Amino acid sequence: MKFSSILLAIGLVIITTGGALAWYVLTHGFSAREKPFAAQAFVARKLRILAIPDGSSRLRNPITPDALSVAEARDHFADHCAVCHANNGGGKTLINSGLYPPAPDLRADSTQGLSDGEIFYIIKNGIRFTGMPGWGGDDDENWKLVLFIRHLPHLSSKELALMREVNGMSDEGAVHQSDTSTAAAP
Secondary structure (H helix, E strand, C coil): CHHHHHHHHHHHHHHHHHHHHHHHHHHHCCCCCCCCCHHHHHHHHHHHHHCCCHHHHHCCCCCCCCHHHHHHHHHHHHHHCHHHHCCCCCCCCCCHHHCCCCCCCCCCHHHHCCCHHHHHHHHHHCCCCCCCCCCCCCHHHHHHHHHHHHHHHHCCHHHHHHHHHHHCECCCCCECCCCCCCCCCC
8 A cells, every 4th residue: 555655645646746837848949048957957968978989988089189180170069060169169159049959169078088999970960959050071180189179178269250251250250251342343
């Protein structure tokens, strides 16, 4: 009898929680414009971890970190990645402000603490249910991007200027529009 009372109480809690969740979703939706609850943010962070297979953490970067490899990756990052992650890797961009979960600050411990193989896997395969697409592509280019992501916390002002030349963005991700006005024809 006591066991059935416990099961009944658990069942009522599940039904009540499910009903409250259903009511919330039906009345509020899941807008990316709203700041998520702490529980939603927690789940999103855990999904990133679950999206990376265990074997990826053991992969080692075969590309030697030299100036040319970092420069090639810098230009690639500026052209393909900065639109969401910003030139400085901080993630403060117009596009990122509308994403949930947002693209992370690539300079932060949450990214820098990942292994090279985990970062490589994310670049190549993306993370489902986020804004991070799987780029596929050439493995050497992806490994060079791993080198550059490791370099982001140490970017120089000269490197940021070179990135602005590639993509016309500020360090924070705003696009600088050149004056395209033309003189009126007579």
